[in-house]
Amino acid sequence: MSTVTQSPTETKAQRAERLKREKNPWEALEEVRTFAPQGFDAIPEAWLKTYFRWWGIYTQGDGAGALGGSGGEGRTAPYFMLRIRLENGFVTSRQLRAIAALAERYGRGVADITVRQNFQLHWLTTEDLPAVMETLAHHGLTSQATCGDVTRNITGCPLAGINAHELLDASPLTFETAQMLVGNPEFYNLPRKYKISISGCPDWCSYPEINDVAFTPAVRGGEKGFSLRVGGGLSTEPHLAVRLDAFVPWGQVLPVVKAVTGLFREADCLRENRERARLKYLFLRNGWTAESFLREVERRLGSRLAPAGEERIPADAFRDHTGVLPQKQPGLSYVGAAVLRGRITPEQMRVAADLSERHGTGDLRTTNTQNLVVINVARAAAGLVAGGLEAAGLHVEASAFWRGAVACTGSEFCKLAITETKSYTRWLVEELEERLPAFDQQLRINVTGCPNSCGQHRLADIGLEGKKVKVNGRMADAYYFCLGGAVGEGAGFARPVGYRCPADQTPEAIERLLREYLERRLPGENLRRFFARHSETELRVFLAGREQEAVLRDPSPGRPSHELEA
Numbered sequence: 001m002s003t004v005t006q007s008p009t010e011t012k013a014q015r016a017e018r019l020k021r022e023k024n025p026w027e028a029l030e031e032v033r034t035f036a037p038q039g040f041d042a043i044p045e046a047w048l049k050t051y052f053r054w055w056g057i058y059t060q061g062d063g064a065g066a067l068g069g070s071g072g073e074g075r076t077a078p079y080f081m082l083r084i085r086l087e088n089g090f091v092t093s094r095q096l097r098a099i100a101a102l103a104e105r106y107g108r109g110v111a112d113i114t115v116r117q118n119f120q121l122h123w124l125t126t127e128d129l130p131a132v133m134e135t136l137a138h139h140g141l142t143s144q145a146t147c148g149d150v151t152r153n154i155t156g157c158p159l160a161g162i163n164a165h166e167l168l169d170a171s172p173l174t175f176e177t178a179q180m181l182v183g184n185p186e187f188y189n190l191p192r193k194y195k196i197s198i199s200g201c202p203d204w205c206s207y208p209e210i211n212d213v214a215f216t217p218a219v220r221g222g223e224k225g226f227s228l229r230v231g232g233g234l235s236t237e238p239h240l241a242v243r244l245d246a247f248v249p250w251g252q253v254l255p256v257v258k259a260v261t262g263l264f265r266e267a268d269c270l271r272e273n274r275e276r277a278r279l280k281y282l283f284l285r286n287g288w289t290a291e292s293f294l295r296e297v298e299r300r301l302g303s304r305l306a307p308a309g310e311e312r313i314p315a316d317a318f319r320d321h322t323g324v325l326p327q328k329q330p331g332l333s334y335v336g337a338a339v340l341r342g343r344i345t346p347e348q349m350r351v352a353a354d355l356s357e358r359h360g361t362g363d364l365r366t367t368n369t370q371n372l373v374v375i376n377v378a379r380a381a382a383g384l385v386a387g388g389l390e391a392a393g394l395h396v397e398a399s400a401f402w403r404g405a406v407a408c409t410g411s412e413f414c415k416l417a418i419t420e421t422k423s424y425t426r427w428l429v430e431e432l433e434e435r436l437p438a439f440d441q442q443l444r445i446n447v448t449g450c451p452n453s454c455g456q457h458r459l460a461d462i463g464l465e466g467k468k469v470k471v472n473g474r475m476a477d478a479y480y481f482c483l484g485g486a487v488g489e490g491a492g493f494a495r496p497v498g499y500r501c502p503a504d505q506t507p508e509a510i511e512r513l514l515r516e517y518l519e520r521r522l523p524g525e526n527l528r529r530f531f532a533r534h535s536e537t538e539l540r541v542f543l544a545g546r547e548q549e550a551v552l553r554d555p556s557p558g559r560p561s562h563e564l565e566a
């Protein structure tokens, strides 16, 4: 059995690379079964900290976050988080019931819909793992490759196949791509996590800009196909994906993904430093350009791709898929519910499953804004489905704040967290609903418990990044503000504006900011454009209600170095 013991000269990256060379965890699932009866303490460190992740199993923190531990990593509780993969966010009512049952039986009734259209369970014990994995497999679900240096869940438009203005229903490609890469021994050892999004909808709700590889719809010479972008990502050094001058017809998508994945796998320069191992670093640090990248992809393909087709870059529309809206199929509607910061109870999942069976086809979709959509509902029954979801607390009609809130895992379960995010976000939304009951603009408020950006705060209108500050001599949760992020036309990351305040003062600050917006906005001006035409100094005044010196974003007092990774 491999060992995680690190020689004094072995770097973190060298250790990760050694462990990966020594074992393909996808071929060793039996070992998980062997550990199960022996309990948490018997699990070898290499499994606990590395190989488990290839199966989406991740150690859970003790609730204190990073500051409850040392060296930038919080203490581990003897429990696991587990991510369940849902390609393109597709889930059936039967699968949803199975997830509900798992959450109830093993997960203390907690489940989260994530920003990659997955479900995440918590509180699993070592002993539970085999039964949980078996139940997943029995229902055609898996947690494989939802963590680790592999192809993560492939995201797509939750309305694929039902959206009247999509150019193509690209969902079959998300499944075929996952089938090609996940579980394939050729691709178990990538330099780092690898994120793909494929969508045939011109609305780009799957955020192509922040994926390693992204396909969006395009047309060339009357043929429908895709544009190709590579090298996007958030994290501590966000980078917008670079568009390549290539038109990818449907039949070339898989070969192109294979070529890009091979290029990534063999980019040895990315295996030297875990912090700089994502595909984007080829552009950021290693001198690659769109042209050289495309040449290398074409070399691997053995053929040239046609030059890029025409694409329509969407205006920065709000896309949370909530509400009752018609599908392209005559007589059918979809009903989308805003799941506040993704947290959903087993009972709510069962209600949604029942409604989708009674009035639809038993098909549902998760969204990357942490929401749930019941599809294929007979139009006459859409009101019943909406009413049933509402009654269960899954709001189909909700305030702008409720609809627009997204939050990462936070210190409740994440060992890297600086702040608690899920309860905080609920409180923040309730506060804002009370303070600004008539606020009429759609907005995205993304809360993230540390600079890693799992809650995608750099794409938000209002992005909140977790910090600690001293209040009356004690460390308290605080948030640093980033404003005006956008995808689509004018895509750009939310600007760090130099304002930070304790968490309990954030509703006041946001209220001040939004009141300024309501008062000063030009006709038809959305939040993003409003933020864009004001300087950071002005935005700080709006937030603070007075002149305020800029504070540095990092480090905040008590911020540990981030050593752990996912």
Ligand code: HEM
Pocket: 081, 083, 114, 115, 116, 117, 118, 119, 120, 146, 152, 153, 195, 210, 211, 233, 234, 235, 236, 408, 409, 410, 413, 414, 415, 416, 452, 453, 454, 455, 456, 562, 564, 565, 566
């Ligand atoms: C070095 C450490 C980490 C980095 C750089 C990082 C970065 C990110 C980023 C950028 C995303 C956005 C995904 C996207 O839309 O493409 C994400 C997703 C996510 N992260 Fe992290 N993360 C880290 C560690 C963790 C940890 C320790 C947790 C603990 C719970 C976590 C939980 C999540 C969750 C739940 C998602 C949703 C994505 C999914 O379902 O796959 N992350 N992460």
Ligand code: SF4
Pocket: 408, 409, 410, 411, 414, 415, 416, 417, 418, 419, 448, 449, 450, 451, 452, 453, 454, 455
């Ligand atoms: S952003 Fe930070 S706190 Fe939130 S889940 Fe990611 S690593 Fe944890």
